[in-house]
Amino acid sequence: MWDPMTLPADDNVNPYTFCVELKGSQWFLQKGKMIAYYGSIEFNGLGHGRLDRLLRTSFHSPLHASDWVVAEGSGKMLLADRAFDVNSFDLDEGNLTIRAGNLLAYQPSLALKQSIVPGFLTLIGTGKFVAASNGPVVFMEPPLRVDPQALVGWADCPSPCHHYDHGYMTGIMGGVRALTGLGGASGEEHQFDFTGAGTVLLQSTEQLMPELATGATPHEAGVPGAHPGPGSGHGQQSMPRLPGQLGDLQRRFGL
Amino acid sequence: MFRLQGSRVLAVDLTGDTVKAKNGSMVAYEGRMAFKKTTGGGEGLRGVVTRRLTGEQMEVMEVSGQGTCFFADRASEINLVSLRGEKMYVEASNLLCTDGGVRTGTSFTGLRGGASGNGLFTTTLEGTGQAAIMSDGPAVVLRVTPQYPLSVDPGAYVAHQGNLRQSFQSGVTFRTLLGEGGGEAFQIRFEGDGLVYVQPSERNTVGGDV
Structure with a gap:
């Protein structure tokens, strides 16, 4: 049994649930991964004007913008994802690339960028992030x-x-x-x-984990994973292959 | 006497007494057991009618005998709860087994039930005894006190007990309509004194992606 006093700060409650403590600070959070919270916490989409400055330093993936929100306020918040194992990792002046669907949340002291490998995100800097894995x-x-x-x-x-x-x-x-x-x-x-x-x-x-619908790379020459637009390519037909x-x-x- | 065999199998030791369990959830037993199908959750004719009307249907069997009976359902995690006279609210789909001394019934939940995708009604447990509740992943039990109200995602809510008031909280703003919502547009807010069970997984809810 847990209450706001006994819940851990920025640590696992059990292998499937992670507790984040907010003290007027902010966390980036993938949409819909919050299961419960104590205190007063506000969730804002990234389009919120007040967050402009934060986004400039820690969010560089416009294509994932609709999957992410910023939680701010004070209190304790529980995160979980489809009863998968949840773990937190600390980065110290490092970089880490992770499958986009596996990343649940991160501190704004880290910067999120889209990896050159399609479907992956890279975190750069110092701070804590939370990721889910199947097992x-x-x-x-x-x-x-x-x-x-x-x-x-x-x-x-x-x-x-x-x-x-x-x-x-x-x-x-x-x-x-x-x-x-x-x-x-x-x-x-x-x-x-x-x-x-x-x-x-x-x-x-x-x-x-199911791939997110968004997060496709831009249709641009030289970008891996981009599907060639009509007219580009070398005359290869892009018809679906028939059995x-x-x-x-x-x-x-x-x- | 309820005990857990691992975290996903419930073992019930019976000495001539009766428990109610979800229909078809028996996986094994030792000794002599009798299984009896009941209608309307064993709540009599009134129960049959209420459950039919409210859609909070519960297929329940009565198990009695001498020995140990094992219950499990789709490898869900099982949480044991002891009731001492207080009332507990749980979704019928999350209820695995109750002691013979625990009465079950239905109650209206209002908008909260609609949002959690479980219908507008929920099952109540009353009396003294034990109950086994299922969740997708081990449930986290959170205490609510008057100083510390709790907000819960409707998709992760499993059950609650004690003297709690629940209200429906909506963060829907014009930004939600523009597709720039906070992702957590609906919450159930619990105030008062009691316990709330949440699971580390979210059911698909009406407001899930808003």
């Missing part, structure tokens, strides 16, 4: 290859690259295998490859 978080050191679905984020190391298992992907049979799964695809042909010094954060399941169509095989044969 407890595991910390690993590069060099390391991880399953794309198990990746939560990474700190201090360079962005990952894609890695494909070679044996599976060469030749005509490899192409057929990659496209159809016939002939023994293990489902683990594709990994993210981390090198350099740093920490990689993994969750202990491969079940992803039975050979897909990328034609490109292997140079057609």
Whole structure:
């Protein structure tokens, strides 16, 4: 049983619930992750005029603006997300990149930026943030290859690259295998490859949190993840692939 | 006698007495047990009619016998509550099992129920004994005192007990209509003296995304 005196300040209440103490301070919060609060706390969308100065220093992701709010006031507030494990992390003059759906809240002393990797956000600076994961978080050191679905984020190391298992992907049979799964695809042909010094954060399941509808990268040349607009690209049709169509095989044969 | 076997299975030791449990929630038993389907939550004819009218339907069975009976429902976390005469309010869908000495009924919740997506009525528990309440993730029990009122997201609310007044708080402003809302447009505010159970997960509610 908890009351405002016994609730921890900026710490976990249980593995699934985190308590934030506000003393006239502000926290950035993903929409709808507050489950209860004591005291007087106000939640404002980022479009609120008064927050302009705060946004200039700590929020640089216009595409996620509609997912985030600022909580300010005094009191204690409980955060939780679909009964997933919730953990807080401290950054000290560091940087950390995390899947956009996993980040719940952060202190404004950190700056939030959109990572160059689509669907990820980068936090830079000093402060505390709260993240959710499906099962407890595991910390690993590069060099390391991880399953794309198990990746939560990474700190201090360079962005990952894609890695494909070679044996599976060469030749005509490899192409057929990659496209159809016939002939023994293990489902683990594709990994993210981390090198350099740093920490990689993994969750202990491969079940992803639902992607947020917003947060797509701008349609601009040179931006990874941007879908080529009509007219750009090299004459590739952007029609959805029909079942039975050979897909990328034609490109292997140079057609 | 209620006890937890892990956090998601309820074990009830019976010595000839009767408990009421959600229909179909028995997973195993030792000894001799009899399961009897009841209509209208075992509240008699009046209960049948009220529950039908209010939509706060509850499929309940009566379990009696000698031995231990185990209950669980969709791997929900189970919270044990002891009642000593006070009244407890809980959503019928979150109620797993009650002692024979606990009476159940329905009451009107008003706008709060509508916002939490659970209908305008809720189930009340009264009497002396134990009850088992389910939540998505272990529930956090928060004490409300006159100095410290509590605001709760309707989607995370599970149950409350004690002498509490609840009011519906809305932060809807013109900014909400512009899509720049605070994300927490609706809250239930509890004032008075009592306990509120919240779960670390939000149901989909009417005001959920506002």
